[in-house]
Amino acid sequence: MTRRRFIVLVTGAVTVVLFVLAVALGPVSVPPVDTVRVLAGADPSDPRWSVLIGTVRLPRALTAALAGAALGVAGALVQTLFRNPLADPYVLGVSSGAGLGVALSLAAVGGVSFADGFVGTGRLGAVGAAALGAAAVLGLVLVLARWVRSVVTLLVVGVMVGSVTTAVVSLVLVWSDPRIAQQFVVWGLGSVDGTSRADLAVLAPVVAAGLAVAVLSVKPLNALLLGEAHARSVGVPVRRLRAVVVVAVALLAGGVTAFCGPIAFVGIAVPHLARLLVDTSDHRVLLPVTALVGAAVVLACTVAGHPPGTETVVPLNVVTSLVGAPVVIAVLLRSRRFAVAVS
Amino acid sequence: MSGGITLDALAVGYRAGRRRPPRTVLAGVHARAAAGELTVLVGPNGTGKSTLLHTVAGLLPPLAGTVSLDGADLAALPPAERARRLAVVLTERVEPGLLSVEELVALGRHPHTGPTGALRDVDRKVVAAAVNAAGAGHLAGRRVAELSDGERQRVLVARALAQEPTVLLLDEPTAFLDVSARVGLLGLLRRLARDDGLCVLVSTHDLEQALRVADRVWLLDRAGALHAGPPEALVADGVVGEVFEAQGLAFDPAAGAFTVRPATGGTPVAVVAPEPEAALVARLLSREGWAVVQEDAVATVTRTELGRFTAVDGEGTAVEAMGWAELASWARRAGPDCSKATFTQ
Numbered sequence: 001m002t003r004r005r006f007i008v009l010v011t012g013a014v015t016v017v018l019f020v021l022a023v024a025l026g027p028v029s030v031p032p033v034d035t036v037r038v039l040a041g042a043d044p045s046d047p048r049w050s051v052l053i054g055t056v057r058l059p060r061a062l063t064a065a066l067a068g069a070a071l072g073v074a075g076a077l078v079q080t081l082f083r084n085p086l087a088d089p090y091v092l093g094v095s096s097g098a099g100l101g102v103a104l105s106l107a108a109v110g111g112v113s114f115a116d117g118f119v120g121t122g123r124l125g126a127v128g129a130a131a132l133g134a135a136a137v138l139g140l141v142l143v144l145a146r147w148v149r150s151v152v153t154l155l156v157v158g159v160m161v162g163s164v165t166t167a168v169v170s171l172v173l174v175w176s177d178p179r180i181a182q183q184f185v186v187w188g189l190g191s192v193d194g195t196s197r198a199d200l201a202v203l204a205p206v207v208a209a210g211l212a213v214a215v216l217s218v219k220p221l222n223a224l225l226l227g228e229a230h231a232r233s234v235g236v237p238v239r240r241l242r243a244v245v246v247v248a249v250a251l252l253a254g255g256v257t258a259f260c261g262p263i264a265f266v267g268i269a270v271p272h273l274a275r276l277l278v279d280t281s282d283h284r285v286l287l288p289v290t291a292l293v294g295a296a297v298v299l300a301c302t303v304a305g306h307p308p309g310t311e312t313v314v315p316l317n318v319v320t321s322l323v324g325a326p327v328v329i330a331v332l333l334r335s336r337r338f339a340v341a342v343s
Numbered sequence: 344m345s346g347g348i349t350l351d352a353l354a355v356g357y358r359a360g361r362r363r364p365p366r367t368v369l370a371g372v373h374a375r376a377a378a379g380e381l382t383v384l385v386g387p388n389g390t391g392k393s394t395l396l397h398t399v400a401g402l403l404p405p406l407a408g409t410v411s412l413d414g415a416d417l418a419a420l421p422p423a424e425r426a427r428r429l430a431v432v433l434t435e436r437v438e439p440g441l442l443s444v445e446e447l448v449a450l451g452r453h454p455h456t457g458p459t460g461a462l463r464d465v466d467r468k469v470v471a472a473a474v475n476a477a478g479a480g481h482l483a484g485r486r487v488a489e490l491s492d493g494e495r496q497r498v499l500v501a502r503a504l505a506q507e508p509t510v511l512l513l514d515e516p517t518a519f520l521d522v523s524a525r526v527g528l529l530g531l532l533r534r535l536a537r538d539d540g541l542c543v544l545v546s547t548h549d550l551e552q553a554l555r556v557a558d559r560v561w562l563l564d565r566a567g568a569l570h571a572g573p574p575e576a577l578v579a580d581g582v583v584g585e586v587f588e589a590q591g592l593a594f595d596p597a598a599g600a601f602t603v604r605p606a607t608g609g610t611p612v613a614v615v616a617p618e619p620e621a622a623l624v625a626r627l628l629s630r631e632g633w634a635v636v637q638e639d640a641v642a643t644v645t646r647t648e649l650g651r652f653t654a655v656d657g658e659g660t661a662v663e664a665m666g667w668a669e670l671a672s673w674a675r676r677a678g679p680d681c682s683k684a685t686f687t688q
Contacts, residue, residue: 083438219460223453225442226502227435232402234430234453234506235422281440284460 004278004285011277011292015065018299022061023053025308030057059200063192064302065295066200067260070207070252072274072294073214073287075267077252080221080283081245082155088268089253091155092246093137093162095262096169098254101133102126102187102261103169107176126187127199127258134254137165142246151228151242189315190261192302203259210251211291217244218283225281263298265320269328270294276331297324346378346509347542348399352408355391355398365406368394372408374561374571376544378509381529381536383553383574384546386563387586392546393434395563396514399544400431413509426454430503432513437499439487444498447487448474451505470505476539477501478531493524500531511535513545517552525549529556550587554578554599562586574599609633610657613640620646624670631674642677644670 024035030053034044038053074089082091090096105125141158148154173181195203220241223231228238256263274290275281301319306312356367368391376382386392397403399410401417410417412428420428430451439447451473452466462470474480479497482490487498496516503511513532517525529545533556536543544561547553553560554574562570562577564586570577577583584594587601595602612633614624624644625635633642641657652670655661656677665673 216458219453219456219458222460223450225440226437226447226450227433229397229402229433229435230431230437232422233400233426233433234451235426236453237422275441279441280446281442282446 004280007277008289008292011289011296015292015296015299018296018303019061019065022064022299022302023057025303026057026306027309027311028052029308055197059195059197060192060302061299062200063195063203063260064298066203066207067192067256067263068266068270068294068296068298069291070210070256070294071263071267072270072290072297073211074249074252075269076271076274076283076286076290077214077217077221077245077249078267079271080224081242082151083224083227084155085272086268087155089249090162090262090267092141092158092249093165094134094249094253095257096162096165097137098130098134098257098262099169099184099188100137100165100172101129101131103172103180103184104133105129106180106183107172130258130261131254133165134257135250137161138246138250138254142243142250145242145246154242186315187261188317190263190317190320192260192298192316193313195259199259203255206251206255210248210255213244213248213251214287217241217248218287221245221283260316262317263320264317265324265328266294266297269324270297272332273297273328346413346540347380348374348376348510348544349411349414350374350399350408351411353398353405353410354407355394355403356406357394357403358406367406369563369567369569370407372569374569376542376559376561378413378542379536379540380542380558381533381556382542382544382559382561383557384544384561384563385548385550385553387565388548390563390565391567392563393514395569396512396544396546400429400512401425402431423454426506428508429510429512430506430508432496432499432503432511432516434514434518437487437495439495442487444474444479444482444485444487444490444501445470447498448479448501448505451502454506469507473501473504474498476504476535478527492519493521493528496520496524496528497531500528504535508541510542510544513543515546515548517547517549525552529553533558550583551600554583603629610642611636611640612642612644613637614644616644616646616652624652627667627671628674631671633674 020032020035020039023039024030024032030049034046034049035053037044038050039058044050071089075087078087078089078091079085109125141154141161144157144161145154148157173184220231220236223234223236224238224241232238253267270293271286271290274286274293277293278285278289280286301316301324304323305314305316305319307314350372353372354367354370355372356365356369358365372395384392384396394403398405401410401420404418412420412425417425449462449466449470452462452470453460456462456466474483477497477500479494479501482494482498487495490498500513500516511532517528520528529552532543532545535541536558557574560572560574560577562582564570564582570582578596578599584596588594593602609629609632612628612635614621614628614635616624624646628635628644642655644652644654647653647664650666652665653661653663654665654670654673654677662673
């Protein structure tokens with residue numbers, strides 16, 4: 001217990017440090033002392049720092065933390081629901097749905113005045129379209145889930161719906177301006193850079209709502225660890241739980257994907273890292289730790305994606321997959337516990 | 344009426360959808376399993392043991408009739424209330440992940456804990472008591488994924504006990520266990536019924552073991568009828584033999600066990616040996632199609648010293664100083680033509 005508490009504290013501290021780094025580092029590096037000052041609400045030595053941090057760096061870091069926490073928790077939820085260590089928040093078709101929304105909105109905007117693209121109102125349009133697309137696909141999966149008996153079937157249904165949606169996206173892209181396809185590819189690389197304070201005012205409550213739904217289901221999720229029949233035998237309404245989890249995943253993954261695009265790898269790997277870290281499958285411990293680890297991972301990737309002193313920006317998905325995946329593989333291979341660390 | 348399970352005109356099966364008729368597996372089932380008794384559900388494969396058990400557990404709605412739990416209609420009980428009275432151990436494969444023995448057993452407290460599932464002191468005490476009662480005390484602190492099948496089954500029983508039920512249902516709990524673990528588990532269930540007054544209903548393939556330890560047997564036959572009664576009554580009525588006997592397999596009521604029927608038309612052979620070798624040699628010979636007889640034998644197998652045999656076949660040819668392996672190959676070689684010896688019903 002004390003060891004577990006220690007690990008949680010260390011993870012929290014690392015997350016805070018990474019948050020400060022994400023705010024401080026970038027093309028122009030803000031001195032650490034000034035960063036902490038601005039974050040604490042005091043005046044920095046140079047007034048430019050407050051503007052830079054307030055308008056660019058802080059929203060970016062907050063978005064990264066929210067996205068990581070949301071995708072991590074969503075991943076843990078679907079891995080338990082489907083009892084499948086390979087499930088990620090996108091298995092239910094969230095990202096392809098959001099992609100369809102974005103592709104359609106780009107095609108529509110592109111038809112009128114392509115120059116706007118993602119800039120200004122175009123961006124808000126893309127976010128709205130992504131949210132609508134994700135909600136439409138998840139709604140469809142949820143409706144189909146009413147007739148689905150087994151959770152494996154639900155998984156297959158989710159993958160099939162996602163695959164159909166992706167096909168439609170491809171059609172839209174093939175039939176429209178090549179520049180639209182290019183923009184779509186850029187959206188698909190994922191980014192936590194573009195969010196404004198207004199965006200955060202929407203994203204934060206959505207993620208908070210999703211996390212709240214997840215927290216309220218820890219007890220039935222624990223019962224689900226022994227399988228659906230055992231869960232039902234202790235009185236868990238399994239079908240309702242399924243719907244609740246899908247709604248939570250919709251809020252968490254749908255919200256993040258709308259603002260940041262699909263972020264690969266975090267949703268699938270972070271829950272495994274969290275399980276290894278705290279050495280339990282108990283959701284009462286696992287979900288908070290997963291949120292922390294997820295936030296830390298995306299913050300670290302954001303820092304790595306904006307190398308200090310350069311204008312270069314490495315797309316988020318490139319960092320998460322290129323750097324993150326080998327790290328996770330190494331961690332899992334080194335851990336003897338991984339043999340039993342699934343679900 | 345005392346506690347336990349009562350089935351009244353119960354029909355079990357699967358609903359196929361709104362338009363199609365349900366697939367009925369069993370119908371018109373009447374039976375009782377009393378508190379303080381170990382009731383064992385047996386029957387050949389595919390007769391509906393598991394379906395019946397799932398219905399009694401409330402996991403499958405009955406197609407008709409009722410299941411009563413301590414006098415209350417099971418279907419009318421809210422799921423949480425049902426879970427405080429009835430606990431199950433299912434055949435569903437459990438993927439315990441990183442759960443420790445205590446964590447898994449503590450999941451049984453689900454119907455008793457608050458909305459967060461946090462354990463109070465009383466819950467911890469019940470969990471510890473359940474682990475001990477299930478004979479899993481020595482496993483405390485271990486990870487469930489590292490346990491053997493027998494140990495795991497005990498942990499799952501402990502989880503069910505942690506629900507503090509009055510009725511305990513187990514679906515084929517001995518399926519993957521070796522003989523000693525099987526005997527141990529059934530003994531444990533019997534103790535739980537006797538000492539704690541639980542109503543324990545367990546389905547099993549292990550008929551011989553069931554007849555030995557059960558207070559009451561529910562026997563499903565291939566026609567879908569359920570025969571209930573003390574094991575001896577079912578054996579004496581010949582029901583057990585009727586349901587389970589098959590080609591070449593006979594039920595011996597006196598031993599409460601199955602024996603391979605001797606072939607007819609085998610060469611008569613006499614065995615001269617002290618027990619238990621006499622029985623073993625007889626078994627070896629009848630496996631090879633010989634008819635072991637007391638009189639009128641044309642061949643003889645004699646034990647000369649410990650583990651050594653002399654055999655004289657029908658033509659009077661003697662082979663001496665054979666061990667078990669040589670005796671077996673002699674029996675094959677000199678025995679009746681196996682293709683002619685027929686196993687009869």
